[in-house]
Amino acid sequence: MIKRTIRITEDGSTTIELIGKNENFHSTHGAIQESEHIFIQNGLLQKAKEQSAISIFEMGFGTGLNALLTKLVSEEKKLEIEYFTIEAFPIEKTLFEKLNFSERLELKGEKAEYLKALHKTDWERKTELFSNFQFEKRNIKLEAVELPENTFDLVYFDAFNPDLQPELWTEDVFRKIYLAMKSKGILMTYSAKGKVKRALKAAGFVLNALPGPIGKREITQAIKI
Numbered sequence: 386m387i388k389r390t391i392r393i394t395e396d397g398s399t400t401i402e403l404i405g406k407n408e409n410f411h412s413t414h415g416a417i418q419e420s421e422h423i424f425i426q427n428g429l430l431q432k433a434k435e436q437s438a439i440s441i442f443e444m445g446f447g448t449g450l451n452a453l454l455t456k457l458v459s460e461e462k463k464l465e466i467e468y469f470t471i472e473a474f475p476i477e478k479t480l481f482e483k484l485n486f487s488e489r490l491e492l493k494g495e496k497a498e499y500l501k502a503l504h505k506t507d508w509e510r511k512t513e514l515f516s517n518f519q520f521e522k523r524n525i526k527l528e529a530v531e532l533p534e535n536t537f538d539l540v541y542f543d544a545f546n547p548d549l550q551p552e553l554w555t556e557d558v559f560r561k562i563y564l565a566m567k568s569k570g571i572l573m574t575y576s577a578k579g580k581v582k583r584a585l586k587a588a589g590f591v592l593n594a595l596p597g598p599i600g601k602r603e604i605t606q607a608i609k610i
Contacts, residue, residue: 389476391483395599398489401448401480408549410447412575414600417489419575420450422598424541427606428573429458432539435569438465440536442565444553445543446472446522448484449503456499456518457490467519469537473526475508527553532565540566542574547581554581559588563609570609577603 388404396415403409412419432439443451452468459466481504487497499515503522506514511521523530527544540562547554554576562572572590574581575597582592582605590607597604 389480391480396489397485399448399483399485401476403545406549408545411450412598412600414598416448416450417454417486419598419601420454423575423604424451424543424573425454425458427595427604428539428541428571429455430462431571433458433462433464436538437463438467439538440467440567441469441539441541442532442537442562443468443470443541443543444527444562445541445545446470446475447543448476448486449481449500450484450486451541451543452503452520453486453490453500456503456515457492457496459518463517465517468521470520470522471525471527471530472522473524475524476504478504527558532561534564535567537566538570540570540572542572547576547578554578554584556584556587559585559590559607563588563590566609568609572607572609574605574607575601577605581605 387406389401390404392400392402394400394413394416396418398416400409400411400416455466487500502514506512508522508524511519514520544550544553585592585607591610593606595604595606
């Protein structure tokens with residue numbers, strides 16, 4: 386098992402570092418700013434312009450930051466969310482208790498407990514964790530999970546980088562996800578590598594190259610037509 390530790394990023398928010406792998410769960414330029422830019426601004430808020438009920442698949446639950454931000458935006462925009470996420474290697478309680486997203490986002494009252502609730506809720510069980518927020522997380526690898534066809538409006542593809550986990554960035558993987566998405570569904574990922582774009586195109590997606598967050602020139606938005 387690869388050892389993991391907490392690291393503070395440039396916007397003051399935490400990420401988790403894989404010791405000895407030169408890899409982090411979030412950008413060291415800022416965990417919160419990265420997730421907000423890629424998955425919320427260019428993903429969730431784009432779908433919210435078209436519909437108020439949104440079904441989301443997240444590849445890589447990780448720190449729970451994407452789910453937390455989604456919940457907060459869903460309250461603000463009055464969205465109804467179904468959120469399905471998978472994670473092959475869940476982080477330990479000792480790590481998630483050190484994540485400072487709630488503090489950095491200045492969450493108060495019950496909102497300050499959202500991240501803890503996301504981590505503590507049972508695996509392998511779908512539940513209405515919050516009002517208008519159906520949530521299910523599964524401890525399983527992407528290669529093993531069965532995804533229902535024509536289900537998801539939005540995909541947060543947040544796997545580790547293609548050099549570390551090339552098996553997660555293949556045409557076959559993206560085709561599996563493509564089939565699970567609804568027409569006009571959006572897949573967002575931080576990667577803009579040529580081989581990733583080629584695999585997405587081969588799987589059937591139409592791509593948009595978008596400006597990246599701080600520290601990253603470009604990100605990828607993939608649309609199922």
